[in-house]
Amino acid sequence: MHKKPLSKQIYDARWCYLFVLPCSILTGMFVIYPIGMSWYFSLLDWSGFTKEAKFIGLQNYYEAVNDEFFWDAFIRSFIFMFGTVPVKIVLGFIIAVFLNNQVLKLAPFFRTVIFMPVVTAIAIIGIVMTFVFSPFNGPANKFLMSTNLTSAPIDFLGNPDTVLPTVMGVYVWKWLGITMMYWLAALQTVPQDVYDAAKIDGAEGYRLWIHIILPIVLPFAIVIILVEAVGALNVFPLIETMTAGGPFFSSEVMEIYIFRTAFVTDSGTMPRLGYACAAGVFWGVAVLFITVLQGLWMRRTRRI
Amino acid sequence: MKKKKELKISRRTVMKGALAAGAMMSAGSIPSKLFAGEFNIPDPLKPLPTTGGNMRWIDSGDMKGVFWKKLFPEYAASRGITIEYDGLPWKEINKIVPIAIRNGTVHDVFQLPIGMDPGVAVSEGWVQPWDDYIENIDEWLGAFPSGVYLPGVNQFNGKTYGTCLTANKRTGTCLLYSEKYMSEAGYDPQAGRMTYSEIRDAAKKITKNGNGQYYGWIIGGNQVNRWEDVVHTFGQVGGAHSGRGGFTNRHINFQNGKFQIASDQYMEAVELLLQLKSDGSAFPGVMSMNAPQARALMPQGAAGMIFQGPWCIGVWGRDAPDWKYGIASEPVPDGKEAQPLYIAEGGSNTFWLSANSTMGPFAGDLIRFMGTEQGQIYWAQTVGAADPAVNPDAVAKAGLTGPSAQALSMFAENILVGPNPIVRNKDVGIVAAKSRVPDPSLALVIQGLYTGQLKGVEAQLKDCNQRYEDALDKAVEEARADGANVTRDDWVFPNWDVYSNYGAEKYQEL
Numbered sequence A: 001m002h003k004k005p006l007s008k009q010i011y012d013a014r015w016c017y018l019f020v021l022p023c024s025i026l027t028g029m030f031v032i033y034p035i036g037m038s039w040y041f042s043l044l045d046w047s048g049f050t051k052e053a054k055f056i057g058l059q060n061y062y063e064a065v066n067d068e069f070f071w072d073a074f075i076r077s078f079i080f081m082f083g084t085v086p087v088k089i090v091l092g093f094i095i096a097v098f099l100n101n102q103v104l105k106l107a108p109f110f111r112t113v114i115f116m117p118v119v120t121a122i123a124i125i126g127i128v129m130t131f132v133f134s135p136f137n138g139p140a141n142k143f144l145m146s147t148n149l150t151s152a153p154i155d156f157l158g159n160p161d162t163v164l165p166t167v168m169g170v171y172v173w174k175w176l177g178i179t180m181m182y183w184l185a186a187l188q189t190v191p192q193d194v195y196d197a198a199k200i201d202g203a204e205g206y207r208l209w210i211h212i213i214l215p216i217v218l219p220f221a222i223v224i225i226l227v228e229a230v231g232a233l234n235v236f237p238l239i240e241t242m243t244a245g246g247p248f249f250s251s252e253v254m255e256i257y258i259f260r261t262a263f264v265t266d267s268g269t270m271p272r273l274g275y276a277c278a279a280g281v282f283w284g285v286a287v288l289f290i291t292v293l294q295g296l297w298m299r300r301t302r303r304i
Numbered sequence B: 001m002k003k004k005k006e007l008k009i010s011r012r013t014v015m016k017g018a019l020a021a022g023a024m025m026s027a028g029s030i031p032s033k034l035f036a037g038e039f040n041i042p043d044p045l046k047p048l049p050t051t052g053g054n055m056r057w058i059d060s061g062d063m064k065g066v067f068w069k070k071l072f073p074e075y076a077a078s079r080g081i082t083i084e085y086d087g088l089p090w091k092e093i094n095k096i097v098p099i100a101i102r103n104g105t106v107h108d109v110f111q112l113p114i115g116m117d118p119g120v121a122v123s124e125g126w127v128q129p130w131d132d133y134i135e136n137i138d139e140w141l142g143a144f145p146s147g148v149y150l151p152g153v154n155q156f157n158g159k160t161y162g163t164c165l166t167a168n169k170r171t172g173t174c175l176l177y178s179e180k181y182m183s184e185a186g187y188d189p190q191a192g193r194m195t196y197s198e199i200r201d202a203a204k205k206i207t208k209n210g211n212g213q214y215y216g217w218i219i220g221g222n223q224v225n226r227w228e229d230v231v232h233t234f235g236q237v238g239g240a241h242s243g244r245g246g247f248t249n250r251h252i253n254f255q256n257g258k259f260q261i262a263s264d265q266y267m268e269a270v271e272l273l274l275q276l277k278s279d280g281s282a283f284p285g286v287m288s289m290n291a292p293q294a295r296a297l298m299p300q301g302a303a304g305m306i307f308q309g310p311w312c313i314g315v316w317g318r319d320a321p322d323w324k325y326g327i328a329s330e331p332v333p334d335g336k337e338a339q340p341l342y343i344a345e346g347g348s349n350t351f352w353l354s355a356n357s358t359m360g361p362f363a364g365d366l367i368r369f370m371g372t373e374q375g376q377i378y379w380a381q382t383v384g385a386a387d388p389a390v391n392p393d394a395v396a397k398a399g400l401t402g403p404s405a406q407a408l409s410m411f412a413e414n415i416l417v418g419p420n421p422i423v424r425n426k427d428v429g430i431v432a433a434k435s436r437v438p439d440p441s442l443a444l445v446i447q448g449l450y451t452g453q454l455k456g457v458e459a460q461l462k463d464c465n466q467r468y469e470d471a472l473d474k475a476v477e478e479a480r481a482d483g484a485n486v487t488r489d490d491w492v493f494p495n496w497d498v499y500s501n502y503g504a505e506k507y508q509e510l
Helices: A006-012 A014-041 A059-065 A068-099 A107-119 A122-132 A139-146 A163-187 A192-200 A205-232 A236-242 A254-262 A273-303 B011-026 B063-079 B090-103 B118-123 B137-142 B179-184 B196-210 B225-238 B264-278 B291-297 B311-319 B360-371 B373-383 B392-397 B402-414 B428-434 B442-451 B457-481 B504-509
Strands: B054-059 B082-087 B174-178 B215-218 B303-308 B325-328 B341-343 B351-354 B415-417
Touching: A006 A014, A014 A273, A059 A068, A059 A273, A068 A107, A068 A163, A068 A205, A068 A254, A068 A273, A107 A163, A122 A163, A122 A236, A163 A205, A163 A236, A192 A205, A205 A273, A236 A254, A254 A273, B054 B063, B054 B090, B054 B360, B063 B082, B063 B311, B063 B360, B063 B373, B118 B428, B174 B179, B179 B196, B179 B303, B179 B325, B196 B215, B196 B264, B196 B303, B225 B264, B225 B341, B225 B442, B264 B442, B264 B457, B291 B303, B291 B311, B303 B311, B311 B402, B325 B402, B351 B360, B360 B373, B373 B392, B402 B415, B428 B457, B442 B457
Parallel strands: B054 B082, B215 B303, B341 B415
Antiparallel strands: B174 B303, B174 B325
16 A cells, blocks of 8 residues: 655644644653753753863763762662561552552541641651651651660661651551552442452452452552552652651752752752762663563563 | 711722822831831931832841831831842742843842852852942941951952841850750859760650650751851861851861861760760650741750750740740860860851842942941840841840840850961862862761761861862862962961961051
8 A cells, every 4th residue: 555655644633743742842841851961961060150161071970970978878778678568568458458448437547647748748747747746756766766666766767777767657648548449449449349250259459369359450460560660750749848868868869969959958968960860860770670670571571 | 876987098099199198108217207117217428319119128038127117117118119129048048039030030138048148249249249229338437347358259350249237246056045944954154164974964864754755955966067067166166167158168278278077076076966965855756847946846845955056045035935944165175174166257147249239329328328327226126146146236236135145245255266277268269169068968967876877976077177178279260260369378377376366467567
């Protein structure tokens, strides 16, 4: 069959292109352009607010990969991800299973309560949590002391050993509601017939969930894990408000590292936007790589 | 029942009134007495534009904010303009101002981010000189103490780009203490400067008396600059003579031009902080609070001592007027005489006028008024020792009493003017613009030592010192490569007598 020339194809589909145009322009302005500029800036020795910007090739990248604080922050970001995502996935699933039960009359109430932190401003949560975990009259320590679980107050956010787990705990609490909602949406795609048929076949309790329900919702699980993993790598506002990466870098994840190098800090360090962009590009590529891996895993699982 | 008559004002009436008021104000010559208030604002020296407008102003707030919030409404009313004031912490200014400069939305009057070389702001064209907007500027400048306005600091190309209304003669690490807890511990800091051992012992006793309800000492430990400020100033008191200010001044001994981060005095100061922790005298949770949070806990009775600045006086006076506290000089190492502290020449809180601003006439008129003796008296009466007015006569006439007066007399006694490399060679400004405080900075190193993440005070401070040396060498090298006529010798002042002010005649001797 004779194929139409490209110009003719475009003309025929002109309405489609016209409707795509606004979105393309906005994507170009707010996604493509900033990404492109950050790549360009990453090749400059530039503070970010002077005219003087020197092209230095890949020197910023070289410096970043040779900086121990860069790698510490890089690894810490993944520790954060691996420490929070499985907990959220499992906990969210368990809660969703319970709240998906139509017999439970208070399910909407519990759903609302668990979802409430999701709609609360993250900066507010960060600040409030610094008071909650304060060793001086903070409710967390008061509870631990009154129940004799500890004999002295714990400096949750000031101790390098406890700061990251504490922030991770707050993160899980803050976003658990959205994971629960994902799972609820997934569970509600399971037709009632399947439950009925399973029961007739004698599958009940954990067997029903392991052998019948879980395989059905597994593709959703992959998507949920992907979304959660990327989310756990973007935790800037929570950490900035709770610890600002401290004490002594103990909770400094990649976003805080990038922020610290991009702006003047408390210690008077001059900003380095070029370097921060290089760190950001490196980090972005790493996250993209993980996303692609997860995507491949998802495709493979679907085939199975 | 008879209905009470309500006062009804239509939108049209309001508009008419506003237009009438606007017309009156735009006449530009309304006597300020019409706006009777707390301040007697004089008429402008020359007619101001009649177009009105909105002037935006940003600075680091604190007690400055308290003063501006009182003055601005009266001033704005007297000149027929509006003023939008943003008083923000330095951390926010450091972020907001560069971005605003970049996108052309910076406030009409602003402060430069910490560490930013003013010469860069001028050469980049971000600011415009005040000369056209401050009437009789030469006469006005002549009323300031010598050393406040200097080429390379706030004057460039023969014009004044930065205006200073406040002196930098103050420290941010005074000993502020609860009178009750300190006297129960058996100490009186007013009797004489306390030693490190006495501070430690007092902290232990307060903690013991507190029995878990309060502690000996507190610091806003997650605000990292607090660690550096304490060690730097305590080191100076101990005898590590060095400059203050940005990276190219701070921690440098101008007798030999070298950083002295690894000096015995710095080590002793760090050890004191670690001992306060190991004694159990430190408030639990210092690592998870910033300086304002730590300061706020003092009047609540949470701790006996804090090393902070005179800005606490105004805040505590407002928030806890009944709380009894004292202010004293920084402690001294055992067996040593307290040594002077040094400031660089120039004022503090420098205000810059945006190059894009159209409100220059009003900003200049306001700054001119604030530089007069009456303006300075007003400033001193509200701000006190937190940001001392730059005119000493005005401070004397302000009638300050209590902790404010005590702090000012303490600063006058303890602080001298030290050398400033940028006054000697303006190309030092190019080095400042190229400098980067190495990672981890001294502030972070001290924090790391305090949390126990870093071990060995001496080794860590020596490493840090070397990093600072290397960073300054690199910045000098880069500046020279760009044509700056500068060497590390510009940081060596062989004629510096550490017990006297370093004035203009000393620079001429070099």
